[in-house]
Amino acid sequence: MRIAGKIVVSALAFVVFTGTAYGYTTLSSLDDVTRSSVIDAGKEPAPGEQPADGSLDILLVGRDSRTDNRGNPLPADVLRELRAGPNGDDLTDTLIVLRIPNGTQTVKAFSIPRDSYVTLPGGDKGKINAAYGHGKALEASKLRAAGETDKNEVEQESLTAARRATRQAVEDLTGVTIDHFAEVNLLSFYDISNAVGGVEVCLNNATKDLNSGANFPAGPQKISGADALAFVRQRDGVKGTDFGRMRRQQVFLASLAHQVLSAGTLANPGKLDALIDAVKKSVVLDDSWNLLDFIGQLRGISGGGIQFTTIPVVNPDYRYSKTNPRATAVQVDPAQVKAFAAGLIGAAPAPPAGPVVDVANAGDSAGLASRVSDVLKDKGFAPGKTGNTTPRRTSLVRYGSALATQGAAVAKLLGGLATAESADVPPGHIEVVLGEVYAGPGTSTGGGGAAPGAGDQPITSAGQNCVD
16 A cells, blocks of 8 residues: 655755754755755756746655665564555655745745646656656666666666656646755655654544554644654545545645744754754755755745645546546646646746636536636636526537637537537627536536645645644
């Protein structure tokens, strides 16, 4: 069973969010952390420079691996404590991007669902969490074909290729240029959560799950070690399953950030030493990351200055295979995701160039017209009026003869809706009526739209966030 607890990769970033003299001195001991050539030469910003895209962007990757950062198997007693089986794989269970805008002290972090269906490096379609294993296998095969027989050399070079493939898949989906990379596995999560003395979380309801080992009462509580892992790992019985689990991960990280930055963890030599030791044991960084320079860039960030959210989703139950109709993935729209990521640092997408589209909801799904209007806006159509209308079963797209081509395009974007020319539609406008059986982009379940829980408020490190 996959483990989602590796989300504390971002704890590495939180470790270096300190400007104390002790922090500078102690962080120099991270010089021997494991490094990997993940970022293309010349892509990373030079020390002291601001990234050209307006934001320093860090990809935080969690691997379902039962080894440390040097490839050594985790001890059996540690695996038992983690409630993890002996078998891991080369999937990335957690992908989080930290966006740190130039000239500000507000950090935006967003999660990418591990099952997001994307174009992988090389052109194949697949889930984004498979990019790691895909890249690793291709490189290993290439090296062996070239005559490489050293197993350790093949493993290390293949891991570098895997990390680069994951970075590339994230860049292709989000449009974000990744400046730095950090990867952790189970051991780092276990050690980091213990090093800080536990993390405060809050649950709306008591929960118990045998698969993850979760057994928590309702209300605020402090968790660490195996219990912390169970908190972020649980999906059975959690609202939204994988999406609910992602929200758990964000809550845990937000609380960890608040504790590390505001509650004196970094001013406590003992805790800081333990935190750094945990990082050195299991974290992998790109080889261009100058941590002390990074500290200087981030001095002044407060415990409440980090916000977590999730990329927009078209369909959380996407049936992508005609030959295996039971196979599901998370459908995402790269153009929509790129606009979302750009908007986090205030870079507004290009203004809509298409005609105005008015959307009316003839069904009973609350907020549907607004969500569909947003989908069309991301596709370049100007948003018009939204609201409810007389109930009807089927959907219809209406337009004047001058906008027949654009009207047909809208109908296709929304899942192949019926169309009709009408002289009653105002010039320059297209009208969309969403019927009771509408199941295209913008719906909250089934055929598309926002992911479960997408209407929830973003998680912030400013205070307590109670979740299901």
